[in-house]
Structures are given as structure tokens and as C-alpha cells.
Amino acid sequence: MTVYGSFPGARPRRLRTTPAMRRMVAETRLHPADLILPAFVREGVSEPVAISAMPGVVQHSLDSLRKAAVEAVSVGVSGIMLFGVPEDAKKDALGTAGTDPDGILQVALRAVREEVGDDLVIMSDLCLDEFTDHGHCGVLDAQGRVDNDATLERYAEMAQVQADAGAHLLGTSGMMDGQVGVARDALDTIGKEDVGILAYAVKYSSAFYGPFREAVGSSLTGDRKTYQQDPANVRESMRELALDLEEGADMVMVKPAGPYLDVLAKVAAEVAVPVAAYQISGEYSMIEAAAEKGWIDRDKAILESLTGIKRAGAHMILTYWATEVARGL
Ligand code: PBG
Numbered sequence: 001m002t003v004y005g006s007f008p009g010a011r012p013r014r015l016r017t018t019p020a021m022r023r024m025v026a027e028t029r030l031h032p033a034d035l036i037l038p039a040f041v042r043e044g045v046s047e048p049v050a051i052s053a054m055p056g057v058v059q060h061s062l063d064s065l066r067k068a069a070v071e072a073v074s075v076g077v078s079g080i081m082l083f084g085v086p087e088d089a090k091k092d093a094l095g096t097a098g099t100d101p102d103g104i105l106q107v108a109l110r111a112v113r114e115e116v117g118d119d120l121v122i123m124s125d126l127c128l129d130e131f132t133d134h135g136h137c138g139v140l141d142a143q144g145r146v147d148n149d150a151t152l153e154r155y156a157e158m159a160q161v162q163a164d165a166g167a168h169l170l171g172t173s174g175m176m177d178g179q180v181g182v183a184r185d186a187l188d189t190i191g192k193e194d195v196g197i198l199a200y201a202v203k204y205s206s207a208f209y210g211p212f213r214e215a216v217g218s219s220l221t222g223d224r225k226t227y228q229q230d231p232a233n234v235r236e237s238m239r240e241l242a243l244d245l246e247e248g249a250d251m252v253m254v255k256p257a258g259p260y261l262d263v264l265a266k267v268a269a270e271v272a273v274p275v276a277a278y279q280i281s282g283e284y285s286m287i288e289a290a291a292e293k294g295w296i297d298r299d300k301a302i303l304e305s306l307t308g309i310k311r312a313g314a315h316m317i318l319t320y321w322a323t324e325v326a327r328g329l
Contacts, residue, residue, distance in 0.1 A: 268313025
């Protein structure tokens, strides 16, 4: 046998020899409090409805939503992000149901707040796409383009009704210019200075939102490329980020997460506010589908995907697996 001098001189493998050793030197740890559960609530159903493109995720009834919130609290999840799914007949061009105090999202916010109080950070999606009959995140002008400033007026009203209904944090996700500042002003005007804004500062126009369209029964034809960002860009994200902070964002979000870890790392290095990342519907469904086929180990893939997002710099992660993962940690 040939001995090649004294190489290798260094042996990094020593620190990987046993599970205890690997646990000790792990640089990234997931904690239940890192996790936020996105949840859909559908108007007019008494039982949860399965979402075929997201096996394991449902459109909740108000009852099952309350239970899901209690369960999330019991395993240490820190927050819940609510999305309303109105009856089709209630969708219109202005997304009126989004600002109706008795609209499904507001009803759901009140129900969850009543059920868990301040034990979860209760968040709501501040966006019109679930409520418009054309499926866009804003209102349209005469030419059918998304009208930024007319949309801001709708968002101001949404901010107020969501805060009134009990949200602790509003997730401004529509990618309209000025939306954070407008929501901040609207909240302050009605004495809701304590309600915060989780700004989707960096939100890309992504194919991975696909399954979400079924989850909220979206009516969208076409795409959101005139308001969501081009996946090719990162300098642009730094500009969006600076603007949202200037306008008063309390936390910022990068979305999607997995395909944008470089962006997430850059954002986390840049800002002094907490940074959230949203592991979106397509990221969820890809792992579930591959696991269903027996092509990957589901549980390991889930943990690896979340560990990667945290390692890249996320302080909080929105994930449809929040409750399951928190329970297992
Ligand atoms: C906008 C919104 C979307 C998602 C969260 N908020 C859809 C979109 O921007 O097209 C997607 C979340 C997911 O895919 O899991 N209301």
C-alpha cells in the first residue's frame, strides 16, 4: 500500500462522525417559532375542501380554521397568515368583498382572534386578487391595465377593515408602488398604530404560484408581470426593499423562497428588520408530488428545504408544513 506523505492533513469528517457530533456543530437550527402557517378559509362551507394541487392542504371552513389555529399554537408555531376565498358570486371588478367588514377574510380574522387571542401573530393577505372577478391584485383602468393609484385607495380601506377585524400584521402582497406607505397612513388614521406591516418587499412573478390559483379559486387569465418582479433581477429588489422600509415596513418578505436564496441572503444582510421568506405553493407541491411518486424522502426533503431557507438568512418562514414540522421538532 502506498502512503502519500501525511495527507490529508485536516480531517473535517471528524466533526461528522456521529449524530451527536453533527447536532453539536450544526450551524442552523429550525425552531417552531420560526414557522408561520398560511391558511385558506372558504366562505359558505361547513367542512374543509381539499385542494387537489396541494395534497394535505385544505380550504378551511370557519370551524376547521379555528381548530387549525389552536393546533398551531399547541405546537409552538408563531403566526398564521390568512387568505379568504369568497363565494364566486361575491367577486367583482373592485374586489368589494375584500373591504366588506363581513367579507370572509374579516370574518375569519375575527374568528381566529377570538379563538387564540394574542397566542399567535395573526396576519392577513392584503391584496385584491382573491376578491376580484378578473383575478388581478388591483383594480383595472379603462384599458384593462392594473391601475396603481386607484388600487392604493382600495388597499387603504382593506388595511383598515383587516385591522378592525383583529389582524396583528398586514401582509401587503400586491406589489403596487406606495402600498406600504398608504397602508401605514390608513392604519394610523384610525388609531391602529400598533398594527404592523409585513411588506412583501421582494415578490417575483413566479410560475411556482401555480397551485395557489386553485387554493383561492383564482379567476386570473394572463399574468402579473406588470407589477411582480422579473426573476432575472436582484438589484431591483434592493430598490423595492429600500422603498418599503422608507414607507414604514416593520418586517420584509422574500417570495418565493427556494429559487431565490441568493436574494434572501442579500436582503438579510442589508436590513435591520426581521426577514420572512415564503415557501410557496409550488415549492410545497413539488416535494409532495415527488414524494408521492416515491422519488424522494418526503420528511427529509421538507426539513432540508426549510433548513436551506433559514441558512440563507430567513428569520421566519411561511410554510404549509408549519404545524407538522413544528410538531416534529
Ligand atoms: C397574492 C398572493 C399570492 C400568493 C400569496 N399572496 C398569489 C400571487 O401573487 O400570484 C401565493 C402564495 C403561494 O403560492 O403559496 N394574494
